[in-house]
């Protein structure tokens with residue numbers, strides 16, 4: 001297994017603090033992502049986006065969440081035997097966790113470089129396989145963590161800050 005980490009410098013310290021504590025979210029949404037189901041794929045990410053929109057998250061942030069979540073969801077559909085996404089919603093950020101049933105990423109650094117793709121012909125005919133999904137996720141995320149290996153399940157975590165608190169404090173000081 002190998003680890004890949006990216007931190008947006010502005011949020012690095014906050015993110016590291018969160019990751020060391022992994023405190024409870026305010027809300028959680030969970031979705032199953034089916035293998036090769038390109039008709040349904042995208043539903044989880046659009047439901048997450050709509051949920052955040054109702055909470056009042058700004059359009060610019062919604063756009064970043066939608067892109068990052070969509071690319072990760074499609075990757076589970078396209079490159080694995082299926083999986084799930086758990087969206088943990090905190091007061092001022094979203095923490096997305098995608099997990100799947102393999103077949104894993106042999107070289108994560110290589111898979112992060114724009115243009116690298118193992119997409120087959122069927123996927124290419126559907127318009128996938130430019131090798132831009134992972135770089136796009138990175139560009140839109142404040143934290144990206146990928147854990148994978150050859151023939152291993154992949155875990156991909158994303159954090160995106162809202163730039164403001166969208167949920168009220170409970171009157172407790174944290």
Ligand SMILES: Nc1ncnc2c1ncn2[C@@H]1O[C@H](COP(=O)(O)OP(=O)(O)OP(=O)(O)O)[C@@H](O)[C@H]1O
Nearest residue numbers: 075079104111117118119128129130131132133134
């Ligand atoms: N969850 C995953 N499990 C296994 N391999 C993955 C996973 N996500 C990405 N990959 C591998 O990383 C490569 C690059 O992914 P990326 O999303 O950047 O491009 P793509 O999916 O091939 O094409 P695009 O996203 O542009 O349609 C993939 O071709 C695949 O080999």
Ligand SMILES: [Mg+2]
Nearest residue numbers: 071075133134
């Ligand atoms: Mg992709």
